[in-house]
Amino acid sequence: MKTDHWRTLAAAMVVLVLLPVEVSDAGWLSDMLKGSSKQGQPKRAAAQKPAASPKRRAARQAERKPASAKPATLNPAAAKPVAASCDPAKFRIVVDVGHTAESEGAMSARNISEFVYNLRLARRIEEKLKAEGFAETKLLVTEGKARSSLVRRVAAASNLSANLFLSIHHDSVPKKFLESWEFEGKKSSFSDRFSGYSVFVSTDNPEYRTSLSIAELVAKEMKGQGLKYAEQYSQSIMGKYQHPLLNKETGVYSYDKLIVLKKTRMAAVLLEAGSIINRDEELRMDSPEYRNIVSSGVAVAIKEYCDRRWGILGPL
Ligand SMILES: [Zn+2]
Incomplete structure (x- = not known):
């Protein structure tokens, strides 16, 4: 890698893994990412976890690779805010794979972990962004x-x-909506009640306006691809998971408690690409075509944002 910044990735992981941080391994997005764990759902019993599938093992191997290749030195300048430059060659995009191999997020209707879905889609998004000229992705x-x-x-x-x-995620539902079915001889959970993508930002993010602009462009592209957004988050039936709908045409919500949106010092957007607990939608999302559509939409959206900015400001 070209810069010192990239080489500090592992350093942050090495240092921070030692910090005493409260741990919750509840499965669904809202439980994973909030600032408080008090509302978390009960832990899934370890004994109920299925054995690692080949896909999961592959995901775990993939996960180990980036962290092991970097030296453990911290960059003292790293905490300083970065002046935004939308020159695609310099604009640094971190595509965050939601959840971890150890704590995999939601489980799909067909018992594939959200982490596997997130990893596959995020890799495709990374490829598309680089193909659009965002070399520092x-x-x-x-x-x-x-x-x-x-x-x-x-x-x-x-x-x-x-x-x-x-941040790249795939959606599920609160437990009260889950129903049972059998998939490949195994008792499994599903909910066909809701579907669709959604895009989240936090009004507490220091770059909220940029976050919202990019989120709206991403959501516009998703809608433009014929996809529908998840309207349920605007409805009271979702209880504590109800969120303010910032753009009712395209499906941008605010979700202020999400750590990765409110604590990040740069613009931050979280994409729920679709519902993997919905049986039909899971089938659609488990395809290269779908990953292509979503990743192209994301890349076009960020390019559109930067073209506007770059056109106005020119080289900084
Ligand atoms: Zn998630």
């Missing part, structure tokens, strides 16, 4: 327990001097 794969990994993600993004933190 970095895939961030984090290890460890859920909550401590969130702190490490924020630190890694700072150490990488990222201009944009883009």
Whole structure:
């Protein structure tokens, strides 16, 4: 890698893994990413966890690679805010793979972990962004327990001097909506009630306006691809998971408690690409075509944002 910033990724992980951080391994997005663990759902019993599939083993191997290759030195300048430059050659995008191999997030209707879905899609997004000229795009794969990994993600993004933190997730539902079915002889859970993508920002992020601009462009591209957004987050039926809908045309929500959105010092956007607990939508998302559509949409959106900025400001 070209710069010192990239080489500090492992350093942040090595240092912060030692910090005493409260741990919660509840499965769903909202439980994984909030600032408080008090509302977390009960832990999934370890005995109920299925044995690691080949896909999961592959994901774990992939996860180990980035962290092991870097020297353990901290960059003292890394904590300083970075002046935004939208020159694609310099604009640093961290594509964050939601959850970890150890704490995999939601489980799909067909018992594939969210982490596997996140990793596959995030890799495709990284490829597309690089193909659009964003050479400084970095895939961030984090290890460890859920909550401590969130702190490490924020630190890694700072150490990488990222201009944009883009977190990739796949959605599920609160437990009360889960139904049972059998898939490949195994008792499994699903909910076909909700579907769709959603895009989240935090009004507490110091670069909120930039975050919102990029989120709206991402959501516009998703909608432009014929995808529908998840409207349920605007409805009271979601209880504590109800969120303010910032753009009712395209599906941008604010979710102020998410650590990776509020604690990051650069613009930050979280994309729920779709619901993997919905049986039809899971089938659609488990395809190269779908990953292509979503990743192209993300890349076009960020390029559009930067073209506007770059056109106005020129080289800094
Ligand atoms: Zn998630």
